[in-house]
Amino acid sequence: GQQLNQSPQSMFIQEGEDVSMNCTSSSIFNTWLWYKQEPGEGPVLLIALYKAGELTSNGRLTAQFGITRKDSFLNISASIPSDVGIYFCAGRPGANSKLTFGKGITLSVRP
Amino acid sequence: ETGVTQSPTHLIKTRGQQVTLRCSSQSGHNTVSWYQQALGQGPQFIFQYYREEENGRGNFPPRFSGLQFPNYSSELNVNALELDDSALYLCASSLGQRDGYTFGSGTRLTVV
Numbered sequence: 001g002q003q004l005n006q007s008p009q010s011m012f013i014q015e016g017e018d019v020s021m022n023c024t025s026s027s028i029f030n031t032w033l034w035y036k037q038e039p040g041e042g043p044v045l046l047i048a049l050y051k052a053g054e055l056t057s058n059g060r061l062t063a064q065f066g067i068t069r070k071d072s073f074l075n076i077s078a079s080i081p082s083d084v085g086i087y088f089c090a091g092r093p094g095a096n097s098k099l100t101f102g103k104g105i106t107l108s109v110r111p
Numbered sequence: 112e113t114g115v116t117q118s119p120t121h122l123i124k125t126r127g128q129q130v131t132l133r134c135s136s137q138s139g140h141n142t143v144s145w146y147q148q149a150l151g152q153g154p155q156f157i158f159q160y161y162r163e164e165e166n167g168r169g170n171f172p173p174r175f176s177g178l179q180f181p182n183y184s185s186e187l188n189v190n191a192l193e194l195d196d197s198a199l200y201l202c203a204s205s206l207g208q209r210d211g212y213t214f215g216s217g218t219r220l221t222v223v
Contacts, residue, residue: 101154
């Protein structure tokens, strides 16, 4: 099935560092969502974006809805060990449409 | 408020068997979706229900079927199980179709 493009597959950073992830699509989305998934759990919603150009923060996390509506970015500042997990982007073209997910980026944080 | 709960958490079935997975939506949420997540992949959309009617379906064969009940809880049924059906099955609910979805912890299905 269709998936959004997330790369690299894995990222390794030092505690305290900032990290950026991006997500791209060949088609336009009207909603972008960022989720985090930990082992044995379902994805947890971090940030939802509903408008092109929108910049939204949730604590140390900031995400942006790209102007072209074909991409989104997630930034994590001052990383801590509990930021470890898999980060998924998801997009939806319309209100009644399905969510399309990326393959996820596995983040590791070295203490 | 309670979140999305799924049962069972783990299940082992034999190829050719049928399985029913259950989901209780977050209180007040009238939209529920089901996703299949294979190992190392992102969730893939199976179908969505809004007020007991299916209103969206992904690229899954008809042996994947579902129901949503008046209390907005939901079931996913899979007939004639195949080995490739082994995956984490996630249920997600939302208050409206525009909102972000709240996911359950999933049911890990293994087909042997």
